Amino acid sequence: xxxxxxxxxxxxxxxxxxxxxxxxxxxxxxxxxxxxxxxxxxxxxxxxxxxxxxxxxxxxxxxxxxxxxxxxxxxxxxxxxxxxxxxxxxxxxxxxxxxxxxxxxxxxxxxxxxxxxxxxxxxxxxxxxxxxxxxxxxxxxxxxxxxxxxxxxxxxxxxxxxxxxxxxxxxxxxxxxxxxxxxxxxxxxxxxxxxxxxxxxxxxxxxxxxxxxxxxxxxxxxxxxxxxxxxxxxxxxxxxxxxxxxxxxxxxxxxxxxxxxxxxxxxxxxxxxxxxxxxxxxxxxxxx
Numbered sequence: 001x002x003x004x005x006x007x008x009x010x011x012x013x014x015x016x017x018x019x020x021x022x023x024x025x026x027x028x029x030x031x032x033x034x035x036x037x038x039x040x041x042x043x044x045x046x047x048x049x050x051x052x053x054x055x056x057x058x059x060x061x062x063x064x065x066x067x068x069x070x071x072x073x074x075x076x077x078x079x080x081x082x083x084x085x086x087x088x089x090x091x092x093x094x095x096x097x098x099x100x101x102x103x104x105x106x107x108x109x110x111x112x113x114x115x116x117x118x119x120x121x122x123x124x125x126x127x128x129x130x131x132x133x134x135x136x137x138x139x140x141x142x143x144x145x146x147x148x149x150x151x152x153x154x155x156x157x158x159x160x161x162x163x164x165x166x167x168x169x170x171x172x173x174x175x176x177x178x179x180x181x182x183x184x185x186x187x188x189x190x191x192x193x194x195x196x197x198x199x200x201x202x203x204x205x206x207x208x209x210x211x212x213x214x215x216x217x218x219x220x221x222x223x224x225x226x227x228x229x230x231x232x233x234x235x236x237x238x239x240x241x242x243x244x245x246x247x248x249x250x251x252x253x254x255x256x257x258x259x260x261x262x263x264x265x266x267x268x269x270x271x272x273x274x275x276x277x278x279x280x281x282x283x284x285x286x287x288x
Contacts, residue, residue: 008065011072021059023050027073027253028082031210036079044085051093063125064090064097068115069104071259074252075212075219077109083119096124096147102139103217106131107178107264110188110215118214134174138167183264191215193268194260197275204279207233207287216266219251220258225288229256233287240281246274 006012007019018024025046026032033042051061064086070076087097104115105128112118116126126142140163151157163171177183195213198220202208207230209221222234234256241248251259262270 021054023054025050027070028076029074030076030078039076039079040082040085043082044089047086047089051089051095055093061090061093061095063095065100066098067100067103068119069109069214069217071103071217071219071261072251074221074257075217075259077104077115077118077214077217078212080118081120083116083121087119087121087123097121098125098127099123100127102127102129102131103261106174107184107187108215108217108261110184110186110191113184132174133167133170136167136170138163138171140171178264181265186266187215187264190266190268190271191218194218194262194266194271194274197271198260198278201275201279201282205282205287207282213260216262216264218258218260220260221252222250222256222258229254231255233285234258236285237278237281237287240285241277244277244281246277246281 004019006016008022009016010018010024025043028039028043030036030039033039047064054061066083066086068077068083090097099114099116099121101114101116105113105126107113108131109115109118114126116123122144124144124147127139128142129139130137132138132140191213194216195211195218198208198211198218202211206225207222209223209227210219211221212219222230222237224230224233229252231250231254234250237258238248238250249259251257260274262274
């Protein structure tokens with residue numbers, strides 16, 4: 001199963017090739033699509049082209065699988081609802097729409113519990129992972145009843161990796177805390193504050209390009225003097241922040257996008273400390 005899943009991801013590098021029956025599509029990047037308003041049509045067109053190519057090669061499309069915040073692509077979530085056309089396209093072809101909520105789910109978007117809800121969609125399958133247990137090993141899959149019914153009827157399935165009582169208790173505790181401490185509202189409010197802080201840094205440093213995100217999931221483009229992606233500068237910034245005891249990763253196809261996704265109890269004071277550290281780090285590495 002791990003091999004099959006790895007064969008579907010372009011983010012694992014050139015030494016982990018895609019499967020012969022896998023097609024990738026361009027990320028919903030407004031800069032590539034032409035504008036934010038064109039993202040939905042652009043992404044749907046990419047999906048329809050991929051479906052057509054699969055059919056030409058005698059492949060029956062099984063599913064469209066997306067991370068609903070497109071985190072590895074550089075964090076793309078706007079405009080809300082843009083996934084609707086792509087989901088319709090795969091269903092027309094007889095496939096399933098699978099929403100990967102490992103990173104976008106469990107309230108991180110703030111406005112909704114799940115990333116797919118921002119797009120007004122009900123997926124056929126939903127996958128979720130580490131945040132389900134706040135890091136404790138547990139994951140889950142949710143499916144429409146008719147999908148599982150057919151699977152159970154047509155395929156013999158068995159494993160010994162089912163959930164255990166301790167893992168399930170951890171996951172239930174996470175759901176209790178999300179509700180009792182109103183962490184969705186916190187993610188929405190602190191996320192807005194944090195995003196505004198990075199936008200303010202963008203006025204001070206030309207090295208900061210676009211700032212995107214929703215709730216406590218923000219992507220920040222690091223660019224050179226011509227506005228082109230600058231992965232080296234992004235790496236320097238990540239390492240300088242690490243020396244200041246702030247851990248951030250760089251994402252995107254070229255590795256030039258800061259992927260910022262702090263814990264859900266993150267406060268406005270924490271957000272201010274983060275942007276202040278980024279300010280000092282950018283100055284230290286000589287970013288203009």
